[in-house]
Amino acid sequence: MIEFAMQKAWLIPFLPFLSFVLIGLITKRSEKLSAFISIACILTSFVLAILVAVGIFGAGEEFIEKSFEYSARWFSMPGLEISMGVKLDPVSSMMLFVVTLVASLVQIYSLGYMHGDPGFSRFFAYLSLFAASMLGLVIATNLLQMFVFWELVGLCSYLLIGYYYFKVSAREAAKKAFMTTRIGDFGMLLGILFLQIVFGTLNFTELAEIVPKYADYGITLGTLNLIAILLFIGPVGKSGQFPLHVWLPDAMEGPTPVSALIHAATMVVAGVYLVGRTLFLYKTATTAAEVVAYVGGFTAFFAATIALTQIEMKRILAYSTVSQLGYMIMALGVGSLTASMFQLFTHAFFKALMFLGAGSVLHAMHGKVNVWDFGGLRKKMPYTAWTFVIGGLAIAGIWPFAGFYSKDEILLEAFNTGHTGLFWLAVITAAMTAFYMWRMIFLTFFGEEKAENHPHESPFSMLLPLFVLAFLSVVGGWVALPEHGWGYYIRLGEHEAGHAPAWMIATATTAAVGGIALAAAMYWKKIISYEAVGKAAGPLYTLSFNKYFIDEFYLWINHTIVDGLGRLLYWVDIYVVDGIVNGLGFFTKEAGAVLRHTQTGRLQNYALILFAAVVVLVLYMYFKSPAAAMIVLGGGN
């Protein structure tokens, strides 16, 4: 079985794709059948993914350094060979597990959440395609394969964010997501082209071997840094790093299960995964790695400051995702595959949990989104509330929840590699994370019930995924505990970081607890007036609440600069380029109009001119060369 699963690992993305095709072409009209096919396929993939994971992790050391890889030619020509294949190693099999798990749970959840929606089958088709694309990305053997599925993931997110296509906001959000990631893809594509031209291959395994010897390929370290930074622009777009983070909060326009899928397991982590896959590049190109680390650290902090003041539940979660992704990117920047993948792993669970929980709340509140309209929901929706609290504890990093282990790992790595500044930035961010998460939790689930709300607990199909994810959010971090645990399998050259010193754990925990306590004081017990705090912050509050006006700035660029340029060039095209063309036409026509006066239409005039021409010609020839003229005149010798 295990052998089969590993040999046929391409089935893992193929099955959801098959379900997409089947639903799209055949079973679209039957909602039940569509959902059944979709869930059956993703569950089968999940089983296969578990078998693969058993095969990889069960083999001990075998696959840690050397991956299990096979591929088939996709297209080729002299100087360019691209294949599609499967690369199984600890990182990819971990990802396969996470993606199939979250995707399965989201699909089961959607059974309840999307019940009665007119586009039910379409929704499941998109979800299947989304899962297929992400899984294809995970098993990619080379950068181009990754790019292909990367773009498909982008397409699916476009389709799903714009699922409610009749809503203008959803339509615009979908467009924005696609456009923003496209800008990232542009940089990434340049990086890929560079790699292909310089090294002649895009295969990860081969690149990992030859990139350190870059000097043999006639490039300088500076060029390599440039390549690495270009490549990193892709993840900046996809994983919502500053300054291309703007699409992610808007992506919540899609149905909530989609947000869970996008924010937790697919789409956004693709960027992190890509940097993880090409980490060998950043190990050599250290300047680029520094850029990565600081972009990640800054994003983590920056997004957290925005999340502090947002009032929509999903928007807060969205900025929290941006912030958490910043952590992962920062961990990669400081050179630790272990820590970032660990954070990705645990984050997938608690973020999916919280999004699905938020979906449950929104489902119950019939479209209200403002956290200030909620309150005391824990009484009517106990399961949702308590699983959400588990998620909140996990993301804040409270022992023994999953986030505690992964966050510590990142802090430790940042500190050990000498990035003290980033370390403290991360600690402050952790405190803010705890604060804004618990602000939301207190406002939503605690406090007084509001009379105008009539919440109800969600159906079992929606609660089951919450339970599973809550369980994993608790135990997910424990995989680091055994001796041959997380860091033993998932690493790239770095040593196992060991355990964080006591002062560090104490600092981190203090930050988290402090954040929660402050939130409790302000929003639950109301000891501190949040209004006074907001007023004291003054312009800072306005900046944060308006997301630093970055969206407005981009809109201005888009609508004023880009569109303006378009209109200007259109003017040039019509009046200058076409003007010349039409001018030539006009000139021809006018010349004709002048010359037509020579055409009297009278035969006698024509005959006169004809005869005169003959006479002139003959005379001319007679004086020019009499001999020739004599022939015409009929004489000669």
Next chain:
Amino acid sequence: MIGLGHFLVLGALLFCIGLYGALTKRNAVAVLMSIELMLNAVNINLVAFSRYLTPDYIAGQVFAVFTIIVAAAEVAVGLAIVIAIYRDRLSVELDDFDWLKW
């Protein structure tokens, strides 16, 4: 003694008269007649050359016969056209015929 030159001068005169007529006459029938004059000038030339330069061959005369036949046909067609135009326009004045101009 009348020689080749006299005939050629006669032919040239006839041709010039014909040409003048063809280019200046307003009446279409007069133009047709002028064209006949020009053709006959050619005929004179053909016959004269034949008689004086190559008396053993009668190629020139044969040519002249051909020209006469063509001229006859041409007059027939030409007059038919003139009549057709007259029916349409009630005029044989060439100044009224400028339909070649678009």
Next chain:
Amino acid sequence: MGLLTALFLAPIIGALIIVFIPKDEHKTIKSVAAVATFASLAICLYVYFAYDQAAGGLQFTEFISWLPDFGINYSMGVDGISLPMALLTALIGFSAIYASWNIEKRPKEFFILLLILIAGVMGTFVAQDLFIFFLFYEVVVIPIYIMVLIWGSTKRVSKEYAGMKLTIYLLIGSAFLLAGLIALVVKSQGLTGNWSFEISQLAQVKFDDKFQIVTFALMALGFTSLLSMWPFHSWSPDGYAGAPTAVSMIHAGVLKKIGGYGLIRIGLFILPVGAKFWAPWIIGLAVMNVAYAALIALAQKDLKYVVGYSSVSHMGYVLIGVASLNIIGVNGAVANMFAHGVMSALFFSMIGYVYDKTHVRSIPDLGGLAHQIPRIATGFMLAGMASLGLPGLVSFVPEFTIFIGTWKAAQGNPAVMVAAVLAISGIIITALYTLRLLANTLFGPRREEYDWLPDANVPEMVPLVVLGFVLIVGGMFPFLLMDMINNGVEPLMTHIGPVLEAASKIGGNL
């Protein structure tokens, strides 16, 4: 009769049969046209898959001596470059018949002209004799003019203006081309003593550098204006906007590609030194195409103009691929012609449905159409996604290969590097206008005024299914296309490789 003759003879026979059908028998006329183009498509598919890739070279050749005094022969043959183009023609021709299924005005004349048009385009791709090539090329011009005039539509510019502009550009281009052809043949006769119009024989002749540079310029003027290179592009948006759907499909889909095909098959193959001399200029102008036309597409409000300018922009990639003068770039250029053909034909057929029924083409007046016409919306989505180069659809791999080829050509040449980056940045603007178009026509609130709009029926679905199938299959299995193309490009580039290496004259110092 050979298979290749049958390829373009099938539509002509169809046209001849239609001549004898009473003009009120609409259904029969359309069926005959469909059968004729289907026969052509079937033969083309057979030829495509029966082509022996291991052997390579020209296959299915036909040769009949015609005017031996001038070395003009009826010579047909296909290789890896012309086969995809022929297949494209057959596919789009077949789809175009169905896209015109709703024609009510003079269908008899319409389908006769359309079939002649298809036959003409097909002929250019299979002809191996320059004279025959030119003959077919000229056959194409007349039906287009008439069709735009009778069945076209007037919006920003009148259809008379659009048709005239289209035709004059085609004719001026072909005048330059003819001058180039004659120069080529006469010069080769002077050098070798034999008259020959055969492409493969002309390619063996060693023309001197100066001659190559001048003649290439003449030919390139002809071919690139057909390929709508900046600044000779302005016929394209106006022409497509004025033309009826089927003409837009065939013109944007295949006719334009004759320019690129000729540039490779004749320009590059016979006159490599000239190509190398002018390549920097072409790259520079092509970058203008990509960026300039894409930005203008952003400012358009008319659906057909958006696609028209987008096609100008995409042709920039083809030009860049050709001008990169390496095997990867040229491969990509040929493949992109195929990809863009399928994509733009699908786009125009979808726009045609909407326009023919609503007589609205202005984007602000449309919106939310996915509610009423989901099938057509799917077609729009497919075409749009292909237009922005989504992997998994046919246009991604060609664009990627062109980028690789250009990047390779740009090594050690900063100016070309800048051009390449600018060209690649075109993917962002392309995405912007495509997504805007899709969002503003298909999505958004339901508009009651379009509730009566019927979705595509079975004949109308044919272009969507056929072209959509090709888009997806070509994208998922690119080797089906790329292997064939490489089979034609590789020997060509190997043939001119040493000459290109040795050539030292480069224009423009770019």
